[in-house]
Amino acid sequence: MSDSLTEPGELFRTTINEYLENLPEAVHTQLYQSPETCLAIFRLLPSLAKFYIMTLLFQDSPVRSSDLSRWIKQPLSAGGNPDVISHRNPNRMYQSESIHRLKALNLLKENKKQITNPTTGRSIQVIAIHLNKSFRDSFRRAIAGTKSLEDTDVDMDSTNTPTPVLEEPHHTGGGLSNLFEDDEKITIPSLDKYCLTKWESILHFMVGSDTRETPSFDVLRLLRFSHLMELPSDRQKREDLDADYDPDFETGRVSYDSLKKMLITQNGFQFLLQPINSQIWAFLLQYLKISETRHMNPVEVLNFIFMLGSLELGEGYPISTLSQTQILMLKDLADYGLIYDPGNKQNKERKYYPTRLATSLTSESTSFNTPAAVMNKEIDNGTSESSLIIETNFKLYCYTTSPLQIAILNLFVHLKARFQNMVTGAITRESVRSALLNGITADQIINYLQSHAHAGMVKMAEEKLAKSMEYETSIGNTAALARLKLEVLPPTVVDQIKLWQLELDRIQAFKGYLYTEFANDMEFERL
Structure with missing residues (x-):
């Protein structure tokens, strides 16, 4: 095996x-x-x-x-x-x-x-x-x-667990306040809509798009602690020290309004490209580190997180079975969309409801889509998510209806027009430099464009590669055959994005020391 x-x-x-x-x-x-x-x-x-x-x-x-x-x-x-x-x-x-x-x-x-x-x-x-x-x-x-x-039938080996299908959270009037009026209204579709709206608000904030609901103070503090986002002052201090700068998130001196001004980092952009399950685990790992500084019992924290993966979607569970540490976790996990906590009843009657993001935490299914893919996925016909077409003149066409996908593109693409199911724009020197200055690398941009390329571009690249391999094989040019690779994006676009990054790397600053006022040449030579 x-x-x-x-x-x-x-x-x-x-x-x-x-x-x-x-x-x-x-x-x-x-x-x-x-x-x-x-x-x-x-x-x-x-x-x-x-x-x-x-x-x-x-x-x-x-x-x-x-x-x-x-x-x-x-x-x-x-x-x-x-x-x-x-x-x-x-x-x-x-x-x-x-x-x-x-x-x-x-x-x-x-x-x-x-x-x-x-x-x-x-x-x-x-x-x-x-x-x-x-x-x-x-x-x-x-x-x-x-x-x-919890009387739940659980399959030990969830290899065959079906991939969760989450509907796109349509932003209807009223937001999340009237999504659950009572326990009888809590259904699986409503929980799916709730958890994705919560998680979508975090991702929208990271890319800088307007959101109806700004993440809570604790979520913003976690984003800063995990280096997914940083304040302009953090970036300046980190660059001045020429080392990793760890913000003291527990001091409380940074206000909520200040945290709203944070900028995405290189790790944050890489975070956006991950499947939902990987994003959730990355968040929870940082939460575990924070819980240690808050003197929370790590065993109870881990037990509660793992227990959520064994609960049944759509069922409510009484909080009377939880420890005091786990009750404190309810608000934090609700901010991430992992659970829904009504919080409007007495403690002995109060229930919490795990969402699909929580019940899939320990699933072995690795076919979670990216956030944009999940929100754009049409359940009826199962069509795929957004696709990009890039021309050699740097013009870009993206077929998507996802506000999050458009916001991610806006990080490194100069968008010009938006239609019902498509946006157009161009990859320019200014747009790429803006992304590079925010910590996003050229390789990350190229990988993102390749992973979202239109199926037609992939097919053309495969046909071109097959013809090149056939020709080089016919003439016996093994050296050239070994250098062939699949080029989905136009080589001119790939090379130019890398050249724009090299423009910023021509001069590198390092800390130095200046010694002056030597008494004589011998003293200088001895130094």
Whole structure:
């Protein structure tokens, strides 16, 4: 078996897996007391690691570590002889990485035993492996369907989970205030509309477009803390210090009105290109870091986040089952669109409702679309999201109806006209320089244009590449054949965007020191 351990769309290196692996063993032990958390962690593991867990789950006695290798298929040698084993076994490397991740999470425990060989009578050391007892007991309860999972039927392996289909939140009059009048009005379509409107407001604020609802102060503070956005003063201090500048977000000296003036950063633009699931996890990882500074129990925070992935969409759950830390989290998660909290009843009767963004947190489905794609997706005919056409004269045509997509384009394109289902503009030196000065790189712009290119442009590029490969093969020019690559965008546009970035890189500033008033030449030479 072969599987990748790299999560798709994962450009922020601090992933949830790495965060969990860096936690101390004492925290792992507390986390594994929750069946919901065990189920969520199981979903985040690679396939082979899952297989090992299911194999050891009902093994009351330890097994030899060598037995784990019996399920690894040995590849044939280059000559195809089954009796000769290849020295480089990718399956063995995958097994090693899977076991390393299980040990980093303290899921696998090793015991060394001294046994006597019945044939030779010599004493040998054997390494036996067993599952973490806390995890094994909780995970057994999870797959048995006990009430600890809120009576929810959960599939352990959500590989076949259908991709959530979210309708575009149409901005009708009244905003979100009259979306839910009472519990009977809370339906799955209304929750979808609510969560996307909340998340859309955050993305619209990041690209600088007008929004009816500005994100809350805590959301803006998190955007600044995570370096997705920054104040003009932050940028100036960071450039002056020639190092990463960490704003002291907890001082409270920055007002809400000041945070509204923040600008998007390079990381922020990269954030916009990620699938929704990756964006949510990037937000929650930063929230976990902030919760530590607020002296919130990290175990309760993680348990609540993982529990949301096991709840049923459209159902309300009483807050009486939550701890005080988790009750404090309700407002923050509601700001992100992960839950809907009516907040208009007594505590003992009050319920919260997880949205699709929350119930899909631990889903293995990797086909989440970008925010613009989700909001533009037509449920009836399933047509794809916006597509770009770029000409060699730098003119751009984009077929889209999404305000968010148009706002993203406005970061580096000089838009000229907008029609019912299309906008036109041009990539100019001024528009690209404006994006570059905001921290967006030329490669990010090029990658964005390529990923949203019209299907016709992709087809033409593929046909051109096929003809070039056929010609170079016919004349035997292997060197030129190796240099061929798929060029979706016009080469003149790609080269010019890179040249505009080089214009800003011709002079680089570094900190220096000036020494003056030397007594004599010898003193200067000695220095």
